[in-house]
Amino acid sequence: MSTPKTIFSPASGTGPFDPAQSERQLALEYLAEAWNSAEEDGLEPASLAHASLFAALATFVKMHGDEAAADLIEQLPERIRNGEYNLERILQ
Template structure:
């Protein structure tokens, strides 16, 4: 598989994964789960899975960059321009 085809396949998998997670998120909210509780559970699950795959040191290194990425708006869905 060439690099371009692999990149397209990864992008498609990311879109599908986000669609599945968004659907599950919406269902949980509809069932009365508070968004902040759901977010904490999702973060725990994601970090635990990454640790299983890459190990604690690699995940710790990854999380060091999160504050700057959050401040840059990488995870902000609705932006307010002033």
């Protein structure tokens, strides 16, 4: 794997070791590498974001069902407004 120029933040490294968090961080790094490669090939970030959301939601629906996916999406506006998806927010 090459050194990513990812838009995603690395894990903070605080708190006890969490294998699930470690796996999610590794998955995010793989996705960031693919994202960066696609941008280098000329794909627009908005197209990548749309395709990523579609793939993520389709996978979530397949794994957990329509209702669980709808419940997740219902929570997103508040989580977005609270800054959970803001890559530039400062954690205190």
